[in-house]
Amino acid sequence: MADGLATSVTLSLPEWLIAEISALPDALATPEEQMALVHRLADRNWREGGGGPFAAIVVDSATGALVSVGVNVVLDTGISAGHAEVMALALAQRRLGTWDLGDGRDLTLVVNWRPCVQCYGATLWSGVRRLVVAGEGPELEELTRFDEGPVVDDWAAQFEARGIAVTSDVLRDEALAVYRAYGDSTSTVYNARGTGPVESRP
Amino acid sequence: MADGLATSVTLSLPEWLIAEISALPDALATPEEQMALVHRLADRNWREGGGGPFAAIVVDSATGALVSVGVNVVLDTGISAGHAEVMALALAQRRLGTWDLGDGRDLTLVVNWRPCVQCYGATLWSGVRRLVVAGEGPELEELTRFDEGPVVDDWAAQFEARGIAVTSDVLRDEALAVYRAYGDSTSTVYNARGTGPVESRP
Secondary structure, eight states: OOTTOOOEEEEEOOHHHHHHHTTSOSBOOSHHHHHHHHHHHHHHHHHHTSSOSOEEEEEETTTOBEEEEEEOOHHHHSOTTOOHHHHHHHHHHHHHTOSOTTSSOOEEEEESSSOOHHHHHHHHTTOOSEEEESOOSTHHHHHHOOOOOOOOTTHHHHHHHTTOEEEOOSSHHHHHHHHHHHHHSOOOOOOSSSSOSSSOOO | OOTTOOOEEEEEOOHHHHHHHTTSOSBOOSHHHHHHHHHHHHHHHHHHTSSOSOEEEEEETTTOBEEEEEEOOHHHHSOTTOOHHHHHHHHHHHHHTOSOTTSSOOEEEEESSSOOHHHHHHHHTTOOSEEEESOOSTHHHHHHOOOOOOOOTTHHHHHHHTTOEEEOOSSHHHHHHHHHHHHHSOOOOOOSSSSOSSSOOO
8 A cells, every 4th residue: 555655746936935925026128127136136146055056937918927947856845847938937837827828828938048958848838929038058057067968959940839929038138147156155055866967956 | 025926836746646645556666567667656746637648656675655746737737847747756855855856766757758958957956876668769749749840860869968867668658658648638738829739748
């Protein structure tokens, strides 16, 4: 009898972020304003110790209305899937009551780098119509030592083929500044396989 | 003020599965026994209407002790990330109290096909040391009309390079029978982008 099995799991934002949610603006009109919030949350997130230097938000593509905020909560929650994109997308779906964020809406996911392979898929299946990233390329892995996993070379075209428009290079230097500060710190780079320092992204 | 934002999300197994958890065996000694359970849960899952025809379990690699069970809960929960692998991995992490299933353990994820691109990444970051799948190839998409997303061609080698051993073709025909029954049914194939019948995997 397998009585001890878990039957549910709850993913919560960290206390520091919950405490400031009521002070966040209702809307962020430009991609730069949106990304500036993402960078600020990402930077605070690793300093608070609950997860890596990653944050994401979902906004209305036309008005910039804030639908959800997420940060990486892997260490806080003990759940390795708790990346910033998964949190932002799931919290948007919970708020709107649908697994399809594209059902009658045009929403945008704003993230501080090209998603890792898990979150690449999470974005594909979420229903968002647009993805805005601060950048792409090897700098994230080089500066932080996180593994992002193997993503197909034509990743942006694969999004576009599925009706998801991609915009890159929004406040890119500011993203790198966050990763550099993280990489220069004494924060552990967590590693789910114990085979070296460059293996996992919490 | 963004007061209406959600701050947590809970992913639960469906009631029918919770009801039978205490009747599941403590351990399943062989890959075939493990996969037979996965197929049974996957088949019941789509018939119950809470998600697609997908299930996954985490077992101890040496003893076959059952650590967690998961099914696709996208429709039940309204969360698009709620795939079977994400559920099984997260519930194993919750039960064991760690985001790293490989920390002092050798655990295996057993799934009824090669994971979609999201769950490919979720598996990478989970700490499992082994992945057992019923099969790989285009049959899943052809029979069910789900999109699995773009996964790199050397997906198994990429797992192996990160210390995750891959075994395929365990009860493959039985997997196809589940997908065929699903595809022949009147179940909707859910679509997060509204661009056709072949776009998303709930």
